Amino acid sequence: MNTLFDKIWDSHVVTIVKDGPAQLYIDRLYCHEVTSPQAFSGLRERGIGCFRPEKIYCMPDHNTPTHDQDKPIQDPVSKKQVDMLEKNAKDFGLSYYGMLNQKNGIIHVVGPERGLTLPGMTVVCGDSHTSTHGAMGALAFGIGTSEVEMVMASQCVLQMKPKSMRITIDGNLGKGVTAKDIALYMMSKMTTSGATGYFVEYAGSAIRHLTMEGRLTLCNLSIEMGARGGMVAPDEVTVAYLKGRENSPKGEAWDKAVAYWKTLKSSDHAVFDKEISFDASDIEPMITYGTNPGMGIGITKHIPTTENMSVGAKASFDKSLNYMGLNPNELLLGKKIDYVFLGACTNGRIEDFRAFTSIVNGKKKAENVIAWLVPGSWMVDAQIRKEGLDKVLKEAGFEIRQPGCSACLAMNDDKIPSGKYSVSTSNRNFEGRQGPGARTLLASPFTAAAAAITGVVSDPREFL
Amino acid sequence: MKQRFNIITSTCVPLPLENVDTDQIIPARFLKATTKEGFGENLFCDWRYDKQGNKIKSFVLNDPTYSGEILVAGKNFGSGSSREHAAWAIAGYGFRVVVSSFFADIHKNNELNNFVLPVVVSESFLAELFSSIKENPKMQVEVDLPQQTITNKDTVKSEHFEISAYKKHCLMNGIDDIDFLLSNKEKIVLWEKEERM
Ligand code: SF4
Numbered sequence: 001m002n003t004l005f006d007k008i009w010d011s012h013v014v015t016i017v018k019d020g021p022a023q024l025y026i027d028r029l030y031c032h033e034v035t036s037p038q039a040f041s042g043l044r045e046r047g048i049g050c051f052r053p054e055k056i057y058c059m060p061d062h063n064t065p066t067h068d069q070d071k072p073i074q075d076p077v078s079k080k081q082v083d084m085l086e087k088n089a090k091d092f093g094l095s096y097y098g099m100l101n102q103k104n105g106i107i108h109v110v111g112p113e114r115g116l117t118l119p120g121m122t123v124v125c126g127d128s129h130t131s132t133h134g135a136m137g138a139l140a141f142g143i144g145t146s147e148v149e150m151v152m153a154s155q156c157v158l159q160m161k162p163k164s165m166r167i168t169i170d171g172n173l174g175k176g177v178t179a180k181d182i183a184l185y186m187m188s189k190m191t192t193s194g195a196t197g198y199f200v201e202y203a204g205s206a207i208r209h210l211t212m213e214g215r216l217t218l219c220n221l222s223i224e225m226g227a228r229g230g231m232v233a234p235d236e237v238t239v240a241y242l243k244g245r246e247n248s249p250k251g252e253a254w255d256k257a258v259a260y261w262k263t264l265k266s267s268d269h270a271v272f273d274k275e276i277s278f279d280a281s282d283i284e285p286m287i288t289y290g291t292n293p294g295m296g297i298g299i300t301k302h303i304p305t306t307e308n309m310s311v312g313a314k315a316s317f318d319k320s321l322n323y324m325g326l327n328p329n330e331l332l333l334g335k336k337i338d339y340v341f342l343g344a345c346t347n348g349r350i351e352d353f354r355a356f357t358s359i360v361n362g363k364k365k366a367e368n369v370i371a372w373l374v375p376g377s378w379m380v381d382a383q384i385r386k387e388g389l390d391k392v393l394k395e396a397g398f399e400i401r402q403p404g405c406s407a408c409l410a411m412n413d414d415k416i417p418s419g420k421y422s423v424s425t426s427n428r429n430f431e432g433r434q435g436p437g438a439r440t441l442l443a444s445p446f447t448a449a450a451a452a453i454t455g456v457v458s459d460p461r462e463f464l
Numbered sequence: 465m466k467q468r469f470n471i472i473t474s475t476c477v478p479l480p481l482e483n484v485d486t487d488q489i490i491p492a493r494f495l496k497a498t499t500k501e502g503f504g505e506n507l508f509c510d511w512r513y514d515k516q517g518n519k520i521k522s523f524v525l526n527d528p529t530y531s532g533e534i535l536v537a538g539k540n541f542g543s544g545s546s547r548e549h550a551a552w553a554i555a556g557y558g559f560r561v562v563v564s565s566f567f568a569d570i571h572k573n574n575e576l577n578n579f580v581l582p583v584v585v586s587e588s589f590l591a592e593l594f595s596s597i598k599e600n601p602k603m604q605v606e607v608d609l610p611q612q613t614i615t616n617k618d619t620v621k622s623e624h625f626e627i628s629a630y631k632k633h634c635l636m637n638g639i640d641d642i643d644f645l646l647s648n649k650e651k652i653v654l655w656e657k658e659e660r661m
């Protein structure tokens with residue numbers, strides 16, 4: 001009577017610590033430059049190496065500039081972190097995809113697109129959005145730096161088994177409604193802690209109909225509901241996506257793998273600790289107005305009012321709206337914006353660029369808007385050029401930058417100035433996330449595109 | 465940071481806000497460090513200092529009325545980014561216990577891995593704790609790890625809290641997970657031999 005999660009978890013338990021956590025074997029560890037230096041120093045202090053170096057892949061993404069990557073990084077502190085990752089990877093014998101390497105990009109974009117994340121794997125990274133990889137039918141979750149060190153030292157982590165939740169979304173999505181909108185909608189209903197302590201499996205016809213890229217977006221945002229991770233059982237969509245990818249199994253091994261992947265689903269009688277369901281047709285294009293991703297509304301709706309809120313909740317809500325320069329009951333439609341950011345591990349994939357381009361095609365960027373279009377990886381960049389999207393975008397007044405996390409967390413130069421409004425396809429609208437004082441409105445690539453050509457918050461359905 | 469843990473009795477620093485995320489605990493621009501030191505000075509940086517770097521008087525860490533080794537925070541503490549830097553900042557500042565009615569998972573693990581004890585209490589205990597601290601900033605709270613209890617010394621209300629027996633053992637003896645895993649290598653090799661498809 002097992003869930004998909006149970007199947008993968010149970011098959012990776014090396015042992016269970018008495019009265020404590022499970023010791024879980026990890027198939028893939030990804031490292032970026034921000035959360036790994038202290039783990040490597042920990043290994044050095046203990047005088048040990050990586051236990052299974054071939055299972056570890058390193059790439060810088062957070063600090064990388066999105067222009068002139070062929071020149072040295074200007075910010076000396078960013079440069080130090082990036083250089084240090086390269087040195088650490090070399091010293092410890094790990095695979096490393098540096099800047100300008102055509103295999104570089106945001107880890108959570110690169111892993112799936114290169115077939116490094118496969119169904120049934122356990123995948124970790126010192127990064128909360130590791131949940132993204134769950135879309136492949138893998139058990140993927142973010143860990144802290146001490147845990148990164150644990151995996152380096154032993155290829156295992158100690159983890160308490162989370163509870164299981166299934167979120168079923170049946171029905172048809174309306175026009176202009178994407179995986180991003182599903183996620184923002186769920187969060188607006190469940191809050192950012194609605195799934196804390198749980199590992200989520202997404203099911204239902206609306207999920208089955210999502211493309212692989214849509215599933216990656218959805219699983220990416222699981223963490224924003226507090227979930228340990230999110231996953232979708234592998235099916236034909238997964239298999240078709242993986243076929244022929246660089247690190248996917250080949251020949252006989254492929255057939256064997258596919259046969260195994262087919263077994264990876266929750267049994268008909270699987271029991272979840274919690275079940276939630278939503279109707280896909282209730283969802284409209286979403287946008288956030290506050291400083292956590294749960295503070296979202298349908299794009300045609302008004303910001304909520306504070307009646308019926310507890311004192312603590314009201315204090316947080318007021319603080320949030322004050323930061324955003326918005327008022328209860330305000331309508332966001334028509335609100336003037338300053339920046340548009342298309343990118344991040346949430347929406348930096350080829351389909352996101354296609355979606356954005358489909359709206360701006362034949363139109364012009366609004367003059368008051370500065371737009372940053374940042375592919376999630378060089379592979380996405382190559383595909384954009386292959387399909388000629390770059391030309392259409394250029395015609396419309398947009399330019400494509402070089403891959404990296406960019407304005408998602410503004411560790412490089414791509415910072416939204418204080419007080420400015422940004423319609424962003426990233427995953428977090430926290431205070432200061434896109435730069436000190438920056439005001440972030442999270443939305444889908446369609447909604448970002450509509451804002452980019454009108455200069456105000458707009459309903460993307462009018463342009464589809 | 466491997467401090468042994470037993471009973472801590474201390475005054476508290478109250479932060480009655482909900483959904484305090486790790487970007488607030490330590491903003492992203494401080495993630496560029498390559499060691500674990502020095503994060504305490506930047507704990508809650510953007511709430512603590514204005515743009516010129518002056519202390520914002522109204523923020524609780526700048527208010528001499530409150531001090532202590534126990535941070536008491538609103539519901540859903542530590543959500544968002546998995547950055548362990550948040551736990552390093554809390555530990556670096558000198559907090560040894562964080563009390564809330566709800567913690568985000570990854571952050572909770574990160575605190576434990578840095579010998580900071582996250583104590584989950586009921587909503588009502590938390591509400592009472594906030595009002596006790598407000599009434600008497602010098603009031604003390606006792607966190608007894610061996611007994612797994614937390615006591616509001618002003619109202620003498622006490623509550624049991626959960627922690628895995630393993631983590632409790634680690635905290636009380638100053639052992640970390642890596643020490644444990646390294647002692648367990650043979651089992652890992654055995655698992656690899658058996659389990660590969
Ligand atoms: S794109 Fe944003 S969320 Fe994704 S890994 Fe980079 S910083 Fe994190």
